[in-house]
Amino acid sequence: MELDKALRISAAGMAAQSTRLRIVAENLANRDSTGDTPGADPYRRRTVTFAEKLDRETGARAVRVSRVGQAAGEFPRRFDPAHPAADAQGYVKTPNIDSLIEVMDMREAQRSYSANLSVLETTRGMLSRTIEALR
Template sequence: MSSLPIFDVAGSALSAQSVRLNTIASNLANADTVGRTPDGAYKPIEPTFESAPLRGQEGMSGVKVLRVDPLDKPAIKRYEPGHPMADAEGYIYAPDVDPVAQMVNLISASRGYQANVEVLNSARELALATLTIGR
């Protein structure tokens, strides 16, 4: 815990955005995978955040990752009888991952991460400037 709570708030937000970036990367990396069954297909994941009080800081809150859950989206059934993963009827099952929506989320998460890095840098500069007052 920092003596300046802004570092704790921005740090918790950085950590949350990092989890968000990792889940988006996982979804994009598995967008083209297929399974032999609907249950065997990759399930896209998404983090859930919540406000969390900072320890030792009355009335101050940061961000906490509550959980990372698979989305309740059924797999997409495609008829490809020549595919090595096809079932007996010739179907494969692909995850319902929209790469465009994932890229929009990726840009949003990246901007959120960058904004919190800027908050940390500004707070550090202000703290250092405060230490030089009166010199």
């Protein structure tokens, strides 16, 4: 049944975007965290990678989270010689998180989640009307 495929595809999209929103929230929550010891690395930004999966039962292709990884790159440093994590020169490594990028990722994930929810609700309504017509 094609409506069943639509439900599964939109549910998979919602699950993937939900994971993405959770990772963005973690990144934003840790944007000010630092290491505990001199020269220690702070929180590293996490990223979500999507992949296509085939639902063998329905033959539908849907999205899934293939990997939650860490962003590469250097940590920004700020001068704060009084901080417990300051190195010998007085610099503290800070997380490689840009709040603007995280907010943009969050908005995109919210919109994708909302679009999938709309498809789910529309499909559910079509199923309900079909059942009513068969009575």
